[in-house]
Every structure is written in structure tokens, then in C-alpha cells.
Amino acid sequence: MTHERNKFDEIQAYITTCFAMGKDIYFLPSILGSLVAHMMLFGRSTTTAKKLAWVNLKCNRQIRSYECGYYIMYWMMTIIRSHYTSGWETRFNMTTPILEKSLKLVRKALAKYLIQLYNSM
Template identity: 30%
Template sequence: MKTLLDLAMQAHQLTKNKRNSKPKWIKPMCRMQSGSYECGYYVMKHMSTIISANVVDSWIEVFNVQDPFSEEDINQIR
């Protein structure tokens, strides 16, 4: 996916006669589900975190843990 987006950005820059460098990709850490059924809860929890934290500059300030959410966190979203 990253390669495809890099190529699209490069093509766009060529149409605008610009020669910019490749975008700098940042992979923030975030909590990952341990099972196969919690994905909706994780999406909702991450959306809630983004909105309540007013993330503007750095995802690292908010998403810096890779451990799964606790049962209590998931129950709170329910």
C-alpha cells in the first residue's frame, strides 16, 4: 500500500512540475487486538481517543502502547 501511495504522490508531483522527495512515513504504535472478534471495539476506542485527545501534531503522544485493551476497556466501549 505504501508503495502505491508513493507512486501516486510522485505522479501527482509530475503533473504539477514539482520534484519533491518521498513522503516520510511514520508508523505509530497502537493497541492491537488479541482475538478475532474485538475489531469494532478497537476502532471505536481509537476513534474516541483521537477525538478526546485533539491529536494535531503527533500520534506518538497518544498511541504509544502495543498491548491489547483490557476487558474493562472493551466493556466501557460496549
């Protein structure tokens, strides 16, 4: 498990080691300090905690059954590169499929990254 207290180099080394050992790696988001259960476990007041605001978003629908990972990577790359922090409703408001050209860019970026990672070992 990695969290915000780890340094980037430590996280990268840990994930690279797990990847090299053939371990399954799962990336799950976590909102530390904002969830009532987490706060209760650490003895913090839940009355002063901010409530989470859930936003109902629309997302692109894939055409075939094997594209879901590429759709997730497409939006992860888009969010990170564009520094999205708000306005989710305006960005996630389409149900049309992502263009094949855009998915190919995601596949190429992932392949390039994996080749670089393999060559650096």
C-alpha cells in the same frame, strides 16, 4: 462518497439513508491534494506538493479475534475527543491489549448511538 465540501447535515443524512436501506457503509480516509496521483489527475504540479511523512506507530494488540472493530472505534473516539493532531509516536506506543473496561465503554457508546439513530427514524 463524502468529502470536506459537504456540509455535516448533508453527510449525516446521506449516511443515515444508506444505513436505513441496508447498504454496506465503508469509511476510508482520504488525503485530497496531498497524493501525487490525485494531483496528476487534476493537472496540478507534483513538484510543489509536500511529501507525506509516514510515522511507524505501535498499536494495542487484541486478545480475541472479534475485537478489531472495537479497537478501531476506541482509537477513533480517543483521537476525536482529545483533538490529536500531532505527537502520534507518544500516543501509539503500546502493544498491550486495551483494558476490557475501556472496550465496554466503546460498546455502550456505540449501542447508545445506534438506539438514538433508530429512534430518530
